Amino acid sequence: MWNDLQQFKADFFKALAHPLRIRILEVLAEGEKSVNEIQRTLGSEGSAVSQQLSVLRNKNIVVGVKNGKNVMYTLRDPAITELLGVAQAIFNNHLIDTYSMLEELDNEEKKG
Secondary structure, rough: OOHHHHHHHHHHHHHHHHHHHHHHHHHHHHOOEEEHHHHHHOOHHHHHHHHHHHHHOOOEEEEEEEOOOOEEEEOOOOOOHHHHHHHHHHHHHHHHHHHHHHHHHHHHHHOO
């Protein structure tokens, strides 16, 4: 039925399917950060960030390495940064398409 690659992709995208997790990945795309640094950057409370980091860690999307009292997080695979960029490009394309449609509707209203 499904092969291992399709199952991996489904699980991977499921792990990304939360706005805070995406935002955490965007922050980590800038470089290694502690939980406190991630929280400060996002202006989000610690329990929410920790919970989402746990999901990302369990799916091997981020890696946490203990450094003294802190755990420093990084992206496990730098290709995730590319994936986030592609998602941004797709979003932009959707905006452009929507804007074009609205422009066409506006022009039709002005004619009619």
